[in-house]
Amino acid sequence: MEEAATAEVLARAEASPDDYVLKPQREGGGNNLYGAQIMQRLQQRTGLAAYILMQRIRPPINRRASEESNYF
Numbered sequence: 001m002e003e004a005a006t007a008e009v010l011a012r013a014e015a016s017p018d019d020y021v022l023k024p025q026r027e028g029g030g031n032n033l034y035g036a037q038i039m040q041r042l043q044q045r046t047g048l049a050a051y052i053l054m055q056r057i058r059p060p061i062n063r064r065a066s067e068e069s070n071y072f
Contacts, residue, residue, distance in 0.1 A: 010053075017034075019056055021033070021054050022034075022037070023051060023053075023054060025051060026050075034056075
């Protein structure tokens, strides 16, 4: 079951890499992989246990703050 679920998630990431971020499991920030970088890393298929694949959070754009810039 776990292998099938993992394969399904990897297939979704390969189909839409811009919707995901691949983060290394280590201290400190940075070194995250996005888009084409995810594709390159996933194609290697080895050492993936050192990463966490997460769906990207895309907050809505708040246009109101720029429209009322004279308010502040």
